[in-house]
Amino acid sequence: MTIEHIKKVGVLGSGTMGGGIAQVAAQSGFDVLLYDINTEILQKAFGKISGFINRAAEKGKITREEADAAIERIITTTHLPNMAGCDFIIEAVPEKLELKQSLYQELDGITSPHVILATNTSTLSVTQIASVTKNPGRVVGMHFFNPVPLMKLVEVIGGASSDEAAILTIIEMAKRLGKTPVVTKDVPGFIVNRVARPFYLEALRLLEEGVADHATIDRLIREGGGFNMGPFELMDLIGLDVNFAASVSVYEAYFHEPRYRPSLLQQRMVESGRLGRKTGRGWYEYGEDEK
Amino acid sequence: MSNVLVIGDGPLAYEITETSKLNGHGVTPYFTNERGPDFSHPYINVEQIVSRSTDLILEAAKNKINYWYTHGSEYPKILTDIPILTLLYTESATHISNWLRNAPNVIGWAALPPFEKAKAVEIMPGLQTNQATLEAAQQFFTSLGKEPVIIKDCVGGVLPRVVASLINNAAYALMEGVASAADIDVAMKLGTNYPYGPLEWADKIGLDQVLGILEGLCEAYGEDRYRPAPNLRQLVYAGHWGERTGRGFYEYP
Numbered sequence: 393m394t395i396e397h398i399k400k401v402g403v404l405g406s407g408t409m410g411g412g413i414a415q416v417a418a419q420s421g422f423d424v425l426l427y428d429i430n431t432e433i434l435q436k437a438f439g440k441i442s443g444f445i446n447r448a449a450e451k452g453k454i455t456r457e458e459a460d461a462a463i464e465r466i467i468t469t470t471h472l473p474n475m476a477g478c479d480f481i482i483e484a485v486p487e488k489l490e491l492k493q494s495l496y497q498e499l500d501g502i503t504s505p506h507v508i509l510a511t512n513t514s515t516l517s518v519t520q521i522a523s524v525t526k527n528p529g530r531v532v533g534m535h536f537f538n539p540v541p542l543m544k545l546v547e548v549i550g551g552a553s554s555d556e557a558a559i560l561t562i563i564e565m566a567k568r569l570g571k572t573p574v575v576t577k578d579v580p581g582f583i584v585n586r587v588a589r590p591f592y593l594e595a596l597r598l599l600e601e602g603v604a605d606h607a608t609i610d611r612l613i614r615e616g617g618g619f620n621m622g623p624f625e626l627m628d629l630i631g632l633d634v635n636f637a638a639s640v641s642v643y644e645a646y647f648h649e650p651r652y653r654p655s656l657l658q659q660r661m662v663e664s665g666r667l668g669r670k671t672g673r674g675w676y677e678y679g680e681d682e683k
Numbered sequence: 684m685s686n687v688l689v690i691g692d693g694p695l696a697y698e699i700t701e702t703s704k705l706n707g708h709g710v711t712p713y714f715t716n717e718r719g720p721d722f723s724h725p726y727i728n729v730e731q732i733v734s735r736s737t738d739l740i741l742e743a744a745k746n747k748i749n750y751w752y753t754h755g756s757e758y759p760k761i762l763t764d765i766p767i768l769t770l771l772y773t774e775s776a777t778h779i780s781n782w783l784r785n786a787p788n789v790i791g792w793a794a795l796p797p798f799e800k801a802k803a804v805e806i807m808p809g810l811q812t813n814q815a816t817l818e819a820a821q822q823f824f825t826s827l828g829k830e831p832v833i834i835k836d837c838v839g840g841v842l843p844r845v846v847a848s849l850i851n852n853a854a855y856a857l858m859e860g861v862a863s864a865a866d867i868d869v870a871m872k873l874g875t876n877y878p879y880g881p882l883e884w885a886d887k888i889g890l891d892q893v894l895g896i897l898e899g900l901c902e903a904y905g906e907d908r909y910r911p912a913p914n915l916r917q918l919v920y921a922g923h924w925g926e927r928t929g930r931g932f933y934e935y936p
Contacts, residue, residue, distance in 0.1 A: 537874055545873035572873055574866035583862050584874035587881065590848035598841055604834040612832060612841040615803035616794060618878035623845070650907040651852060 393479055393506045395564040399423060402478030404495060406437035406468070409512055410484035412540025415441045418462040419454070420569050425478055426468045434468040441466065444541065476502050480565065482534060484512040492516065493524045500526045508558050510534035510565075514585060515641050518551035518578045529555035532562045535582060546571040551578045580645030589642055589652050592635060595623035596655035606675045624675040628668035636662050684708055685738035687823075690729070692716040693889040694927060695770070696743035698798040702827050703741075711737070716891070720922045733762060739823055743770040745895030747779060766819040768792050772843060772892060773899035776809030776836045787813035790820045793840030796887050804829045805840040838903040839896050846884065847896040853881035854912035857932070864932045882932040886925035894919045
């Protein structure tokens with residue numbers, strides 16, 4: 393299906409990423425059908441999304457009319473077969489291969505084979521997700537970054553079986569959502585989560601070696617190199633557990649490539665429960681208002 | 684204000700020469716490989732370029748062995764009193780001072796282009812560096828408007844090591860056809876807020892310099908994690924060293 397035919401977008405999963413995608417799609421003028429497994433989760437997600445949109449109107453970023461119209465365009469459902477009415481589907485359910493695969497198999501019987509299925513996976517193989525469907529050609533990776541309304545980047549991932557036309561439609565779709573698409577192969581971590589690994593891992597090595605303390609390393613990266621945040625500040629923001637899990641996942645996926653070897657020091661930090669801002673302590677300490 | 688002899692072979696040396704002049708220093712530049720590979724003068728006799736009025740030697744070269752090592756047997760007496768600030772892209776300060784006869788006067792430093800934007804510079808005293816040399820290095824960088832930050836002596840310091848590793852990883856991704864150079868750079872700028880994409884940054888630093896850092900780390904640590912991407916090496920062999928040669932990962936018409 394080409395971009396002109398897409399009016400209604402289905403979003404599977406109403407967590408942080410799914411909610412953000414639904415918000416951006418509604419604000420870009422698409423009708424949105426947001427799916428999740430129970431009504432309570434959906435109500436919570438809808439409340440959050442309309443809250444964000446209303447706040448944008450209060451701040452004067454969009455008009456009151458635009459905000460109301462965007463909120464009105466979002467409908468929620470717990471009934472997957474309702475996706476039959478969607479022209480484009482973006483899946484953002486938890487990163488479990490079996491969960492995603494079973495969902496795609498169900499969609500085989502629900503949607504027309506021309507409807508593109510975009511997966512917002514960040515760690516799984518698009519090729520593997522697509523492999524269980526009847527039409528693997530229509531499954532393409534569409535990786536958004538958190539927070540979706542603010543982050544401009546979308547990685548468009550062509551799996552081994554993805555159709556060229558479907559990839560082109562996703563590129564157009566990303567542009568319609570106000571994003572900048574980059575095309576990447578289906579490799580673990582795609583571009584960003586792969587290329588960025590040494591930013592954290594080398595900083596951790598420098599700390600382990602005693603070259604400098606974490607605050608000095610952060611300062612040199614910021615003031616010497618012009619980065620907005622140092623690696624340790626960024627780990628605290630992302631969550632040390634999330635960052636460590638990403639390193640382990642990339643390391644495993646590349647068959648223990650030494651460039652991606654995770655840090656023992658970081659593992660100990662995770663084990664101690666110092667996970668960053670969210671726990672009030674990571675590499676740095678945070679007050680209640682900084683969490 | 685002092686008389687500084689700047690020896691170097693890359694964009695950082697050219698930039699620091701300009702910054703030193705702007706801040707009132709008398710500068711004698713001695714550059715090799717200014718516009719790309721030039722192997723016609725593999726060894727430079729530092730004794731011939733250093734003068735009685737030289738107060739400080741700032742070296743910013745990856746092939747420092749060309750400047751320092753071969754003079755071991757006829758070590759110029761004049762050098763024994765002058766602070767030597769050596770760029771730690773390829774060896775540690777302690778390692779370099781082992782080639783010289785005035786180890787206490789040798790201290791390491793590190794930064795990356797664009798030097799103009801750097802607010803802090805890394806200073807790395809070797810195991811034998813004396814206090815006077817440390818103070819001379821601190822004073823010199825302070826006079827350029829940069830804050831000197833002391834860290835432990837090592838190859839690559841903090842910033843060059845982290846950025847060279849990012850560049851190497853991006854070069855591998857490029858070689859493996861994961862995405863185009865432009866898409867890799869756009870992704871890293873938008874997805875992580877890096878000031879430059881790793882490949883465009885490599886073109887500013889000089890691909891020869893980046894390869895030097897990685898080879899230095901390989902030599903110092905003996906670990907596979909620093910092995911340079913083959914495509915980076917190929918570009919360096921071809922003389923495609925980045926912005927200054929008109930071509931690196933990108934072309935500069």
